[in-house]
Amino acid sequence: MSELLKVPTMAEFMAEGKQPEVLFWVGCAGSFDDRAKKITKAFVRLLNRANVEFAVLGTEESCTGDPAKRAGNEFLFQMQAVTNIEVLNAYEVKKIVTACPHCFNTIKNEYPELGGQYEVMHHTQFLKSLLNDGRLTIEGGQFKGKRITFHDPCYLGRANNVYEAPRDLIRKLDAELVEMKSCKSRGLCCGAGGAQMFKEPEKGNKDVNVERTEQALDVKPEIIAAGCPFCNTMMTDGVKAKEKEADVQVMDIAELIANAQDL
Amino acid sequence: MNYIPNIIFAIALIAGIGYFAKNVKKLIRNIKLGHDVDVSDNKSQRFKNMAMIALGQSKMVRRPIAGFLHIIVYVGFIVINIEVLEIIIDGLFGTHRIFSSIGNLYGVLIGIFEILALLVFIAVTIFWIRRNIIKLQRFWKAEMTSWPKNDGNFILYFEMVLMTLFLIMNATDVHFQEMNNGNIISQYIAPLFSGLSENTLHFIERGAWWLHILGILVFLNYLYFSKHLHILLAFPNTYFGKLKPKGQFDNLEAVTKEVKLMMDPNADPFAAQPEGTEAPAKFGASDVQDLSWVNLLNAYTCTECGRCTSECPANQTGKKLSPRKIMMDTRDRLEEVGKNIDANKGEFKPDGKQLLDDYITREELWACTSCNACVEACPVSIDPLAIIIDMRRYLVMEQSAAPMELNNMMTNIENNGAPWPYNQMDRLNWKNE
Ligand code: SF4
Ligand code: SF4
Numbered sequence: 001m002s003e004l005l006k007v008p009t010m011a012e013f014m015a016e017g018k019q020p021e022v023l024f025w026v027g028c029a030g031s032f033d034d035r036a037k038k039i040t041k042a043f044v045r046l047l048n049r050a051n052v053e054f055a056v057l058g059t060e061e062s063c064t065g066d067p068a069k070r071a072g073n074e075f076l077f078q079m080q081a082v083t084n085i086e087v088l089n090a091y092e093v094k095k096i097v098t099a100c101p102h103c104f105n106t107i108k109n110e111y112p113e114l115g116g117q118y119e120v121m122h123h124t125q126f127l128k129s130l131l132n133d134g135r136l137t138i139e140g141g142q143f144k145g146k147r148i149t150f151h152d153p154c155y156l157g158r159a160n161n162v163y164e165a166p167r168d169l170i171r172k173l174d175a176e177l178v179e180m181k182s183c184k185s186r187g188l189c190c191g192a193g194g195a196q197m198f199k200e201p202e203k204g205n206k207d208v209n210v211e212r213t214e215q216a217l218d219v220k221p222e223i224i225a226a227g228c229p230f231c232n233t234m235m236t237d238g239v240k241a242k243e244k245e246a247d248v249q250v251m252d253i254a255e256l257i258a259n260a261q262d263l
Numbered sequence: 264m265n266y267i268p269n270i271i272f273a274i275a276l277i278a279g280i281g282y283f284a285k286n287v288k289k290l291i292r293n294i295k296l297g298h299d300v301d302v303s304d305n306k307s308q309r310f311k312n313m314a315m316i317a318l319g320q321s322k323m324v325r326r327p328i329a330g331f332l333h334i335i336v337y338v339g340f341i342v343i344n345i346e347v348l349e350i351i352i353d354g355l356f357g358t359h360r361i362f363s364s365i366g367n368l369y370g371v372l373i374g375i376f377e378i379l380a381l382l383v384f385i386a387v388t389i390f391w392i393r394r395n396i397i398k399l400q401r402f403w404k405a406e407m408t409s410w411p412k413n414d415g416n417f418i419l420y421f422e423m424v425l426m427t428l429f430l431i432m433n434a435t436d437v438h439f440q441e442m443n444n445g446n447i448i449s450q451y452i453a454p455l456f457s458g459l460s461e462n463t464l465h466f467i468e469r470g471a472w473w474l475h476i477l478g479i480l481v482f483l484n485y486l487y488f489s490k491h492l493h494i495l496l497a498f499p500n501t502y503f504g505k506l507k508p509k510g511q512f513d514n515l516e517a518v519t520k521e522v523k524l525m526m527d528p529n530a531d532p533f534a535a536q537p538e539g540t541e542a543p544a545k546f547g548a549s550d551v552q553d554l555s556w557v558n559l560l561n562a563y564t565c566t567e568c569g570r571c572t573s574e575c576p577a578n579q580t581g582k583k584l585s586p587r588k589i590m591m592d593t594r595d596r597l598e599e600v601g602k603n604i605d606a607n608k609g610e611f612k613p614d615g616k617q618l619l620d621d622y623i624t625r626e627e628l629w630a631c632t633s634c635n636a637c638v639e640a641c642p643v644s645i646d647p648l649a650i651i652i653d654m655r656r657y658l659v660m661e662q663s664a665a666p667m668e669l670n671n672m673m674t675n676i677e678n679n680g681a682p683w684p685y686n687q688m689d690r691l692n693w694k695n696e
């Protein structure tokens with residue numbers, strides 16, 4: 001199936017003297033993490049289906065610096081930021097879409113002061129706009145009537161007040177959207193943010209992802225929907241820890257939509 | 264005429280307000296120990312936030328029971344203070360119920376005060392039950408050691424006593440009861456005192472009156488030492504609260520300068536720094552003076568309600584981190600620094616202590632997921648996360664003291680542009696996998 005994916009790079013567009021409609025910022029997880037790569041591909045299939053002229057930076061992309069900044073390494077963050085901004089500005093990028101809320105937050109909020117001003121969208125917002133413009137249709141397919149709960153990524157929800165775009169997309173699948181007891185602005189973190197993804201947790205009596213997964217399992221979903229590659233990993237591990245992987249799947253919104261139409 | 268009561272009253276008033284003013288000055292000095300930040304932007308949004316969050320209590324009602332009770336106490340507090348104005352005038356000029364000359368309206372006002380006094384009493388009693396009998400978890404966390412726990416209860420006792428005194432004062436005021444205008448609640452308390460001579464009643468009435476106003480002056484001065492300071496500071500604090508998206512952390516300007524210098528091929532690394540632009544002594548914060556004054560204002564405003572801590576994922580899963588403790592520690596250390604300055608003729612003498620390690624441990628700092636749940640939960644716009652990140656910055660940039668795994672992550676970003684040890688040249692490999 002991979003041969004069907006069209007993934008042009010900015011360099012290729014440039015060589016043809018063209019500008020893409022939007023730059024897809026893949027992010028480190030989306031580029032390297034096995035689970036997250038599936039999300040990346042699902043999103044690309046949707047972009048291809050909707051005939052979106054997009055490009056990626058490919059090997060010219062580098063970490064946004066988010067984990068360094070949250071860990072306290074402002075130097076490393078700004079070095080990354082300035083380097084990335086140079087590349088983006090050289091390509092005269094105007095609009096960026098990303099499937100990672102951490103990249104989304106960093107580029108959207110923290111890059112402008114350092115010279116990088118772009119319109120930045122999370123992939124759920126972008127998919128929603130494709131839908132609104134009639135460029136993409138969503139069918140329920142295999143998810144019709146399924147119980148789906150959405151786990152709000154902190155850096156999409158609380159950090160940037162995006163709560164509805166992912167939910168609207170789930171509703172479009174004709175699925176039954178069920179909310180956890182703490183959701184939206186009160187959603188519990190998956191435990192990965194603030195560079196926690198890259199270290200062992202401090203001593204406690206439970207792992208955060210297990211706590212959050214328990215909250216999700218409480219509403220008896222068939223699918224836990226996520227909008228962040230790190231949340232995805234944490235929730236998947238949580239479901240495994242609760243030995244529920246036979247009954248409950250963790251899927252990104254992009255995967256839900258792509259799979260619904262057998263893309 | 265006998266002026267002694269008037270004089271005593273004036274002295275009490277001046278002493279009470281004077282001591283309070285002295286402490287307010289100290290408070291402002293301490294807050295100004297923080298470094299400056301520019302919060303002069305967006306005035307209209309800031310006023311709106313203050314009106315909504317502090318005046319309108321918009322965040323309190325997210326927890327409906329506590330929010331509702333709190334609004335009763337809050338409205339009661341403000342409205343009943345109109346009565347204090349009358350008490351002060353009466354006290355200074357030896358008049359009695361000077362406002363009663365406004366006629367019927369006076370009865371309406373006092374009637375409202377009496378109803379509110381009763382409601383406040385009931386609400387405060389429920390608060391006490393929630394703290395001490397039901398033992399709501401958030402009031403019994405590790406940082407709620409003896410003083411914070413007592414402080415919470417003292418405030419409730421204060422309010423109970425003040426409300427009771429107010430009602431007794433009205434109930435034993437024979438003239439007021441005879442007027443029978445506005446004694447909505449006190450008329451039911453008056454019978455308790457029936458059978459007492461007019462003199463005794465007058466004595467009780469005067470006693471309640473004096474205790475009421477002295478109590479208020481004592482309470483005023485208690486604020487500085489208490490979490491109850493929030494009744495004043497909630498206003499500036501919500502005004503100066505963060506307006507940017509919660510996910511946006513500030514970019515350290517000093518770092519920007521150095522990074523630009525490093526990236527600029529034409530820059531002369533040995534060039535003398537232009538006057539006045541030298542890099543600050545250190546990056547990040549290890550003590551209160553390294554924080555911004557808004558952070559310090561936050562610390563004094565914290566009402567120790569624990570809403571932040573009860574929403575914190577780290578705390579919920581048994582980690583040591585508690586955002587409320589971060590704020591309490593910051594205030595305690597700031598007070599310590601302030602006392603040090605007082606004791607040393609206006610100058611801080613190093614005391615071998617700091618906020619980091621002596622108050623806030625590294626274990627707490629590294630447990631934070633930067634999820635912003637604490638910031639979202641706070642009813643008075645406090646940002647514990649900002650302090651946590653500033654202290655991490657100190658640990659990483661000044662001490663290279665990040666946990667080993669994080670150092671590995673950062674080395675990877677530095678070398679291959681990803682937090683994992685993958686080659687940047689492989690970034691697009693997924694396309695063909
Ligand atoms: S940002 Fe940190 S301190 Fe605040 S709630 Fe989240 S984990 Fe706790
Ligand atoms: S920081 Fe805010 S939420 Fe936390 S205890 Fe203080 S006032 Fe309450």
